[in-house]
Amino acid sequence: MLTVHHLGRSQSERIVWLCEELEIPYELKCYTRDSVTMLAPADYKALHRIGSAPVITDGDLVLAESGAVVEYVIAKYGNGRLALKPDHPDFAVYLYWLHFANGTLQPSMGRCMTLNRLKLADDNPVQVAMRARLDRAFDLVDARTREAQYLAGPEFTAADIMMGFSLTTMRYFLPYDLGRCPNIVGYLARIGARPGYRRAMEKGDPGMALLLT
Known part of the structure; x- marks a missing residue:
C-alpha cells in the first residue's frame, strides 16, 4: 500500500494532492x-535520512524529494496521467514548469526567508539581489499564467501540482504580495477550485486558510 507521510504545511501536500487528482488508493x-520550533517531529525525521518532507513508503521502498515522488506515483500508479509524453507538443514546456518550482522558485523563496530571519537592512546588497531574483521568478509565472490556462498549456498536469505549494502554502513562511501578479491570482482560482485540491487540503491540513489570493 502506498503511504503518504504528510507533514502539515509542507511540500508533502503536493503528494496528497497528486493522489487525490489521480483518484488512487x-x-x-x-x-x-x-x-515552538515549527520543525518536523522526531518520528517524521526518522522516516528518511534527509529528514524533511515529503516522504512516501510503498512496501519496502522509502522515497523522498517532491519531484521524484511525483514521477514515481504517476509512473507506477497513475498510468502516466498528469504527465505529458515526449511526443506531445507541450512536452518541453511541461518539463520546464515541472522542475521550475523546486529548481528556481522554491530556492529563491527559501533564501529570502532565511535572509528575513537574519533581519538585514532593506538596502543590504544581498537582500536586494535576492528579492529581485524572487520578483523575476514570480513575474515569469505571472506572464505564463497570462498566456496559458495551466503551466504546461491547456491541460492540468503535475507541473501545476509542483508549483501549487510554492505559490500558496509556502507564503505562510515567506509572505509575498500577489497584488503585483494578477494572472497568478486568476490561475490560483482555477486550481483552487479543483475538487482534488480541495479534498487534499481538507485531508492534509484541515482548517488551514488557503492562500489563493
Whole structure:
C-alpha cells in the first residue's frame, strides 16, 4: 500500500494532492510540526535520512524529494496521467514548469526567508539581489499564467501540482504580495477550485486558510 507521510504545511501536500487528482488508493499519515520550533517531529525525521518532507513508503521502498515522488506515483500508479509524453507538443514546456518550482522558485523563496530571519537592512546588497531574483521568478509565472490556462498549456498536469505549494502554502513562511501578479491570482482560482485540491487540503491540513489570493 502506498503511504503518504504528510507533514502539515509542507511540500508533502503536493503528494496528497497528486493522489487525490489521480483518484488512487493510498494511506495518509499526518504529522504535526513542533509548536515552538515549527520543525518536523522526531518520528517524521526518522522516516528518511534527509529528514524533511515529503516522504512516501510503498512496501519496502522509502522515497523522498517532491519531484521524484511525483514521477514515481504517476509512473507506477497513475498510468502516466498528469504527465505529458515526449511526443506531445507541450512536452518541453511541461518539463520546464515541472522542475521550475523546486529548481528556481522554491530556492529563491527559501533564501529570502532565511535572509528575513537574519533581519538585514532593506538596502543590504544581498537582500536586494535576492528579492529581485524572487520578483523575476514570480513575474515569469505571472506572464505564463497570462498566456496559458495551466503551466504546461491547456491541460492540468503535475507541473501545476509542483508549483501549487510554492505559490500558496509556502507564503505562510515567506509572505509575498500577489497584488503585483494578477494572472497568478486568476490561475490560483482555477486550481483552487479543483475538487482534488480541495479534498487534499481538507485531508492534509484541515482548517488551514488557503492562500489563493
